[in-house]
Amino acid sequence: MAELKHSTLNATLRGVDLGRVRQFRGIQYGRIPGRFKQPEMMNGWEGKVVDCTKYGPRCPQNHYDVGHLLRIPEEHVFEKEEESEFGCLNLDVTVPLDLRGRKGSLPVLVWIHGGSQIMTFGSGASRICDTTKIIDDSILQGKPIIVVSITYRLNIFAFGDCKGEVNLALKDQRLAIEWVQKHIEGFGGDTGNVTLAGESAGAVYVHAHVVAGAPLNRAILSSGSLYLSPPLPLSRGQATVEALEHKLKEAGHGSLQDAPVYAILKSQADLALNSLWLQDEPILSDWQMKTGDARDLLVGDVEYESIIWRNGVEAMTSRMIAESFAKAGEYSSQLSNIYCISPNRPTPSKIGALDFMADVRFGLAVRKIVALWKSVGKPAYRYIVDQANPWQASSRAHHAVDLVLLFGGLDLSFNPGAEKVGREMRMRWISFVNGEAPWSKEQCFAFGPFGECKEIDVDQFAARRRVKHLDLLEKMDGANINACFGALAAGRISLLN
Numbered sequence: 001m002a003e004l005k006h007s008t009l010n011a012t013l014r015g016v017d018l019g020r021v022r023q024f025r026g027i028q029y030g031r032i033p034g035r036f037k038q039p040e041m042m043n044g045w046e047g048k049v050v051d052c053t054k055y056g057p058r059c060p061q062n063h064y065d066v067g068h069l070l071r072i073p074e075e076h077v078f079e080k081e082e083e084s085e086f087g088c089l090n091l092d093v094t095v096p097l098d099l100r101g102r103k104g105s106l107p108v109l110v111w112i113h114g115g116s117q118i119m120t121f122g123s124g125a126s127r128i129c130d131t132t133k134i135i136d137d138s139i140l141q142g143k144p145i146i147v148v149s150i151t152y153r154l155n156i157f158a159f160g161d162c163k164g165e166v167n168l169a170l171k172d173q174r175l176a177i178e179w180v181q182k183h184i185e186g187f188g189g190d191t192g193n194v195t196l197a198g199e200s201a202g203a204v205y206v207h208a209h210v211v212a213g214a215p216l217n218r219a220i221l222s223s224g225s226l227y228l229s230p231p232l233p234l235s236r237g238q239a240t241v242e243a244l245e246h247k248l249k250e251a252g253h254g255s256l257q258d259a260p261v262y263a264i265l266k267s268q269a270d271l272a273l274n275s276l277w278l279q280d281e282p283i284l285s286d287w288q289m290k291t292g293d294a295r296d297l298l299v300g301d302v303e304y305e306s307i308i309w310r311n312g313v314e315a316m317t318s319r320m321i322a323e324s325f326a327k328a329g330e331y332s333s334q335l336s337n338i339y340c341i342s343p344n345r346p347t348p349s350k351i352g353a354l355d356f357m358a359d360v361r362f363g364l365a366v367r368k369i370v371a372l373w374k375s376v377g378k379p380a381y382r383y384i385v386d387q388a389n390p391w392q393a394s395s396r397a398h399h400a401v402d403l404v405l406l407f408g409g410l411d412l413s414f415n416p417g418a419e420k421v422g423r424e425m426r427m428r429w430i431s432f433v434n435g436e437a438p439w440s441k442e443q444c445f446a447f448g449p450f451g452e453c454k455e456i457d458v459d460q461f462a463a464r465r466r467v468k469h470l471d472l473l474e475k476m477d478g479a480n481i482n483a484c485f486g487a488l489a490a491g492r493i494s495l496l497n
Contacts, residue, residue: 003049006186011045015052020139021132022097024187025124026056029179030089030172032153035257036160039089039168039175043182055125056090057082059154060261062269064119066126068496069307069400071391072410079125085261089172090151091179092124094131095187096144105190107433109134110180110216111149112173114200114224114400116275116495118155118268121200122403130409137426143434146189150176156264159276161256162234162241166279170208177214193217195433196294199403200224204278210292212283218432220298222406223305223399226287227365231278243271275493289372297373298432299366300383303397303464306358312492313357318342318349324487325356329480331472338469353488359466360485364473379441381432385425386464387448390418397448405447417451424453 002015002022015024027050030039060083067076096106113129115121122128131147138145150173152158158169165171181191195218198206203224210219211226245255247267253259259267278284291297306313313321322343325336336342339352366382373380385402389395390412404410405422406429412418425447428438439445443455446464461467473481 004187006183008183008186009044010047012049013052014049017097018132019136020097021135022095023132024052024093024095026054026090027052027093028056028087028090029150030175032086032089035085035157036164036168038165039172041175041179042089055079055081055092055123056151057084057087058120058123058151059083059088059157060085060265061119061154062265064121064495066121066128066495069398070128070404071389071395073391076410081120081123081125085157088151088153089175091176092131092149093184093187094135094147094149095189096135096139096146099144099188102144102188105185105193106188107145107193107195107435108180108184108189108191109145109147109195109197109429109433110177111147112152112196112198112202112205113149114198114202115154116493117158117169117201117204117229118274118276119495120151120154121400121495122407123151124149124409127409128403129407131407133408134406134426134430137423138430141427141430143430145430145433146184146187148176148180148184152176155268155273155276156241156244156256159237159240159279162238163257166234166237167281170205170212170278173205174209174212174214177209177216181215193435195220197298198222198224200400201229204229208278208284208287210294211287211290213292216292216294218296218298218435219294220429220432221300221369222402223301223362225299225365225369226278226284227368228361229275229277231280231284231287233280236277237279240273240276244268244273247271272491274495288368291373291376291378295378296432296435297369297378297380298383298429298438299369299380300385301358301362301366302385302399302402304358304395305362305399306354307395307398307497308494309357309489309492310354310497311494313353313488314350315492316350316353316488318344318346321349321353321488324353324484327480327483327487329477329483331476331480332484334472335476335484338472355466355469357485357488359469359473360481363465364470367470367474379437381438381441381445383428383445383447384461384464385421385447387418387421387451390415402447417448420451421447421453
């Protein structure tokens with residue numbers, strides 16, 4: 001029986017043994033006293049035995065086929081996950097089974113999943129972000145780590161109704177980070193050696209926690225940052241809330257505060273609310289200039305980030321795209337030329353628009369973040385993922401494919417190149433979490449294509465990314481870039497691409 005007597009939680013935790021790994025699932029870290037309320041810390045169980053053999057519930061959400069974007073074969077059956085509005089503040093702790101002979105506490109990796117802030121994209125239960133393999137590899141590498149995966153509020157339950165608290169997902173996650181500081185030692189973890197990591201919306205949150213000064217030592221931003229989804233004025237949120245409440249009242253329900261969960265989710269679906277954002281708060285002010293208390297950063301992107309806008313952009317006419325680029329101010333003509341935008345050429349215009357969107361929200365973001373960290377004397381390790389989707393290589397190294405590679409929760413033995421890249425990613429991540437340099441901070445590390453992993457120099461990087469395009473974007477006024485991007489992106493994001 002996988003049991004752990006945990007002193008600060010005042011409980012005996014009953015988990016599951018998975019080879020060399022032990023996992024404690026669904027540990028409640030907080031309580032939600034009411035809809036849109038601040039979370040409260042869950043500290044102990046008064047000596048009880050706590051069943052940690054099952055994954056905890058996630059926040060209620062509309063259904064999205066996560067296998068669609070990842071090209072996971074349809075015969076793969078995803079485990080049905082329980083949902084609870086008030087019981088979703090739980091986490092999984094995955095540890096090495098045998099710590100005999102180990103001196104000192106283990107480094108801790110805290111993982112925040114993505115999903116456009118509206119859904120759970122890649123839980124442990126789905127196996128997409130199953131943390132057992134990275135723990136197993138850390139043991140084999142002789143650098144064992146502990147991983148904590150956080151579940152938190154999503155969609156409007158996290159966004160708030162603009163009458164009280166906002167950014168409740170951020171507050172849930174901060175509570176979980178504080179829970180780690182209070183209780184991870186009981187699992188063998190080191191509170192002074194914590195890395196916070198996330199992908200896509202998860203990376204947006206990680207960046208926000210860095211800016212807000214959360215207690216962490218290192219951070220990993222994978223395919224996301226606050227540049228992907230910047231904090232927006234409360235007035236923007238108010239407009240969204242009013243639209244949702246109008247839908248609810250049309251259906252015979254009251255406000256967001258008292259409407260049933262199913263009605264709220266239906267209203268979101270009716271409005272095609274496919275993503276949300278963080279709202280402005282004082283802790284997020286001047287976020288572009290802050291690195292918080294973190295000492296080291298790992299940051300990168302994949303080759304085809306803009307797949308998430310593909311269907312929406314391909315439905316645009318070339319004239320609509322050209323008109324969007326005309327909003328870019330004094331550089332609009334130069335920008336149109338470099339991205340091959342023309343009202344008379346639909347195909348290159350659509351491809352160019354997607355390239356621009358990837359560069360603005362991902363490539364340029366990484367460049368700015370790395371420059372900031374270097375300017376304050378902190379190491380920032382840059383990487384790129386160019387390994388194509390293992391099931392459909394023609395889909396390229398698209399947004400979120402790095403999850404499949406990094407965690408290795410799904411069988412990739414049919415694709416040796418993908419397996420090799422996954423092993424290399426885990427090895428480098430494990431080294432970083434252990435406080436080591438994963439590669440030279442002066443170089444970029446490339447994962448793929450074709451299973452090849454190596455450091456690359458400036459010229460090799462320029463052969464893989466649109467460096468001249470990024471140089472032009474750096475010259476431009478941010479408001480003009482945003483005007484162009486907004487015209488292209490508004491209402492066009494989807495995980496079903």
